[in-house]
Amino acid sequence: MDLSLSDEEQTFRDEVRQFLSAKLTSTLRAAAASSPAFFVEPDIGLTWQAILLEQGWLAYQWPKEYGGTGWSSTQRYIFEKECALAGAPQINNVGLKLFAPVVYRFGSKKQKTTLLPRVLTGVDIWCQGFSEPQAGSDLASLQTRAIRDGDNYLVNGSKLWTTHAHHSNRMFCLVRTDAGAKRHAGISFLLIDMATPGVSVRPILTLGGDHEVNAVFFDNVLVPVDNRVGEEGQGWVIAKFLLENERGGSCFAPRLLSELDRMDAAALNGPDGYGGVLADDMQWRRRVARIRLSARALELLELRILADLAKGRPPGPQTSVTKLVASSLQQDIDLAWLDLFGAAGLEHTMQRPLYGQTAPKYVFSPEAQTAASRYLNNRAWTIFGGTSEIQVSILAKNVLNM
Ligand SMILES: Cc1cc2nc3c(=O)[nH]c(=O)nc-3n(C[C@H](O)[C@H](O)[C@H](O)COP(=O)(O)OP(=O)(O)OC[C@H]3O[C@@H](n4cnc5c(N)ncnc54)[C@H](O)[C@@H]3O)c2cc1C
Secondary structure (H helix, E strand, C coil), X not given: CCCCCCHHHHHHHHXXXXXXXXXXXXXXXXXXXXXXXXXXXXXXXXXXXXXXXXXXXXXXXXXXXXXXXXXXXXXXXXXXXXXXXXXXXXXXXXXXXXXXXXXXXXXXXHHHHHHHHXXXXXXXXXXXXXXXXXXXXXXXXXXXXXXXXXXXXXXXXXXECCCCHHHCCEEEEEEECCCCCCCCCCEEEEEEECCCCCEEEEEEECCCCCEEEEEEEEXXXXXXXXHEECCCCCHHHHHHHHHHHHHCCCCCHHHHHHHHHXXXXXXXXXXXXXXCCHHHCHHXXXXXXXXXXXXXXXXXXXXXXXXXXXXXXXXXXXXXXXXXXXXXXXXXXXXXXXXXXXXXXXXXXXXXXXXXXXXXXXXXXXXXXXXXXXXXXXXXXXXXXXXXHHHHHHHHHHCCCC
């Protein structure tokens, strides 16, 4: 694989760098650095989203006819990499990367024209209502019922672990429309306005002290039949498409590698005045080098997947490898940060405002301030988007024919 950039690609990279240096303000960078959650809070995320939209680079993965850029796979990767290096905020991409492809692949003409622009402008913030108390890895056992009542469905049930449901005005969800059909066949893909009477959202606070996930309850919620995407009973096909999209085309390596760069700098300079000895410690250097080598290997695989996607080839089980490796590397990095800061990291975390506390008090570096919270929150990496055990099973079945 030739990894050198052509002249045109270097010009493009310089353009991205110029854009980031002009538009990614120090406030946005600081907010991104000090967020220990997976997505930044909406005020920061939507500000950055509007800047990207104005530049025409927000929906770069979308087909051009709906607002995409038409970038090559290398350009996409350059963009992701430069954003990671510059410390751009990780915006809530549930609408942009999960929901939108479903709309332009399965949606009606009306759904395409009305829903996609609202994703771009951030008027609609979407959350994903798939998992339920008894349906996670075994998603097809979901129980939320939608019973047809004239031009509406009457929805009852609940969803669990719904990321940013408390910030969202719309949810796409899987519901059981035919309890008599085989379990995969009786599922439909429904869009629910979160302001509909009967919808309630209960926060779940994570170990790191953050509020990102929720339980959502539906008590006799009326949803117009027009809010269904695809045919009745087609929900499983759409869900599989969405989940493959969720895992495929993700660029985990750039963020991991830029985090390792920051870690090197912190080890060299001494985190918050607590040392600086680690930069010369052979064990530490070997440990970080091992993580970096794996992250580089991951980068090559991600580039290959993007190149395949650009040629219209579905990535298949390769995406299970990227999810598996990225999750474990992220957790290795989180643990390394904790070791780097030692007891001071825990102490600094105590200073950071938790959910419900307003006055920010970032007296230490963002890395020190959030190391423990990140470590705790990121335990979820090996769970969300399909657990590591499930990825291993996919590989065993589809690659090793076991
Ligand atoms: C932070 C976070 C955010 C999330 N956000 C969302 C969201 O926005 N929307 C949404 O719909 N869901 C979301 N989820 C839910 C996530 O997709 C599920 O947690 C995940 O699919 C696992 O399901 P479960 O929690 O029910 O665990 P289970 O499926 O009950 O699994 C429990 C354990 O058993 C193992 N296991 C289960 N089945 C097998 C098997 N066949 N072989 C081997 N091992 C197995 C699992 O690997 C795991 O270790 C989120 C989860 C987290 C933690």
